[in-house]
Structure formats: C-alpha cells, structure tokens
Amino acid sequence: MSIFELRCLTKSYGKKVALNNVGLTLEAGRIVGLLGPNGSGKTTLIKLANGLLRQTEGMIFIDGKEPSTETKSIVSYLPDKDFLPDWMTVKDIIAYYVDFYSDFDTERAKTMLGNLNIDENMRLGKMSKGTREKVRLILTMARRAKVYFLDEPIAGVDPAARDYILRTIISNYEPDALVVISTHLIADVENVLDEAVFLRNGEVILHKNVEELVEEQGKSLDGYFREVFAC
C-alpha cells in the first residue's frame, strides 16, 4: 500500500531547479535509500515532505494527505541540522516530545538513552556533537510513526557510531512503517535497504528493489552507485 507519493514534483530556488518533475511511490513496511551525490535534491525532497519548504509545482501525499498538521503527527523526521535547543536537558526534550507527539514512546527512549549511558539531567548544550546526534536519533526513533525520514543520519560520525545508528534504526522502527534514509554513504547502509532511489540533478533516475538490482548488475549497490555517478 502506497504511503508516500510524489506527483510531478518540482522545486526551484530562483533559477536553480533543485527537483525536476519527480514522480515516486513508496510503500509502507519498506526501508528505502534515497541515494545521490551532494546537491542531487535529497534534502530538498525530504524538507518538502515535511512542510519545511513549499514546492514550485506538483503534489506530495503522505498516507493520502498533503503535508499538513495531520501528516506531521505520523511522520518522524531526523533533519541533517542540529535542531535541539541548547538550554534544555535530555529530560526536558523528552517531556517536549511527549507534550507534542502522542506516538512518542518514553520507555523506548529511556532504554536507548540508558544503553548509551546518556545522563537525562545533562543539558543538550553541554554535550559533544556525537552525543547530540545520538540523542536526536533516539528522539526520532522513539516515536511509533508511520513514516520516518532520516536525512543523512550517519554523515559526520565515526564508523562505530554509524553501526550504532543503523542498529538503532533497524531495531526500533515500526515494522509496518516506511523508513526513508537519505545518504551518499551507500556502503554503510546497503545491507539494511529494501529499495534504492537514485537522484541525479533533481531527477529520479532509478527506483528498484536492492536485491534485484544487485543480482542484475552483479555488483554491490555501492559499486553500482559509483559506476552511475562516476565523475
């Protein structure tokens, strides 16, 4: 069943076209890699789906509805920006999520925090960059959402942290939810992906099942990505 659909989606910044007439349909219960080099339109697409940008043309549907207050209550979004308020403690930000998201699972969040020995009384502004990234991921994955948009969740962290992040995603997402992971670090994520969407210059150039693609091409997803996007 389609839970996320883009119809003729175009987004321009002045004369620069970031997304050009994109059409895409994704189903629930899948982990999809939104893959492409820097500047290919991955972040723009996710921001549009979250209502942080307005499209120039086209339509976006999440669970049959255009981005709105209603869709925001079923979408859990991890931006590529550090959005946490410095003045809050971990406890404060958990209370904040509980206040606004009815699907937030406090126990799940506390378990993940406990596994990483993150002090709930610590101020977010006092944390290291890596710890803040983990807190952001925990907050995102502790929601029992229908759609997860994870924008570059493993960029800028060490390989050990990447493993932890991917494990957290795999072990915490709702099985009937759609998970969209945007990244250019294909090798790290390819084992967890069901489907791959390749974006180049704002256009979808491929949307395929990862297993089928690997079998067809006789090489890993990372290898194929390098071939397609070779400079």
Place this chain on the structure above:
Amino acid sequence: MLGRLIKYDFKSTFRSLLPLCAAFIVVGALAGLSIPDFDAKTAPPTVIVVLWGTIMFALVALTVAVSIISMIIVITRFYKNLLGSEGYLSFTLPVSAKMHLTSKCISGYVEFAIAFLSGIISYGLFLLIAVARVGNLINFKKVFEELAALIVNVDAPYAVFFILTALAGTFQALIKIYFSMMLGHQSEDHKILMSFVGYIVISIIEATIEHIISIIFLGVSFISETTDVVSLGYLIMTFVITMIFNIVYVIGTYYLMNNKLNLE
C-alpha cells in the same frame, strides 16, 4: 497545543527575563533604602552619597537594559525557534502556523508586560521606601490630591481610547518585528540584515501613511507645532490606524509563515 507552545516560549525566555526583572526591582528598593537625607542638620557622609549615586546609576542602567534586553529576548526567541535550526523541530510538530504565531504574540506580549511591570514596581518601591525613610521628600497628600483631581476631570472616552491605543501600540511594536523577520527570511542571503532593512522600510511606509491620513481626516499634521495632539479625535484616529496596521502585519506574517516558509 497552544498552551504547550506558550509554556515552552515562557520556559525559554523567562530564564533570562525574570532574573533581570528581579534585579531591576531589588536595585529599585536598594536605591530607596540608601537615599541620604540631604535636608538633615548634618550633611550625609560622602561614602553614603557615593553609594547611593552608584545604585542610582545601576537603576538607570537597568532601566535601559530591561527595555532593550526584553526586546532582544522576544526577537531571538521568534528567530531561533521558528526561523533558525530549531525551526526544523518547531515546524515539524503537529501544530499549525496560526498556532505558532498566536503563541509568539501572546508570549511576546506577556514578556513586554512583565518588563514594563518590573519598571513600575522598581520605581514604585524606590519612591515608597525613599519617602518612608526621608519623610520630607515628597508631599504625598498633595500628590494624591492632584492625582484625584486629574482622575475626576478626565474624560471617560478619552481614558478608554488612551488605554486602548497604548495596548494596540505595544502589540504593533511586537508584530511589526515578527513581520520584518518573516520578510527578511524571504531573502536568499543576509536574512538578518534584510530583516532590519524590512523593519526600516515598513516604519517609513507606516509613518508616511499615518501622516497622510491625519492630514486628510483631521486636517492636522503630526509635525505641526500648533496641533493639539492630545485631542480625542486624534487619539481615536491613532487607535484605528494602529489596529489596521496590526491586522495587516498579522495577516502578512501568517501568510509568509504558512505559504512562504523556506528553512534552509
């Protein structure tokens, strides 16, 4: 949801605003407690006079600081929470743009009111304590008599419109800043600078329109030295113009927030 948004606006801003207002009130009281009795038979010791002078200086400095910092607190809360990186969290909450704007208007207004009230309390304490300590400082009986006479003679509609205009003017100060920030945010680069430019341009347009309307409807000019600027007609006109501007700014801010949000 609105109540929750306001709660977090207060939590964020009260951390800086309340200690500042508390300091303002304490210094006001200290200024009253330390005032030397200049009319006493023996001159007060120099150290007491210097101490009082220092506290008075601190009181004046705090008056300026509370006015400026309360404004900065309101501006930074709006900008950081909605248009900065925190906006990625705020605008992905299941909350409408209308709710965000209402929350910022209510919390900003209350913060201005707290800053204003802290000034009243601070200077009120200063005067009361000073009079209690140095009895001949103010002839309170005379002050109250004059105040009572003023209240008896004041025209009721005039008083009502005076208060309404003051309240609407305070809201205008707030919403004009929000609107300027949303306008500046439309720019691809230099968003903060463009917000300042937007504020200046809006202020010039506002002043020009007010001036033209005053000449057309009342036949008076704001800049005329002979104008009776405290007439009821003038006050009503000012109130109506302020309300019209407020409506325009609210609609403009909401439109930009709802339709032209561009978090980059």
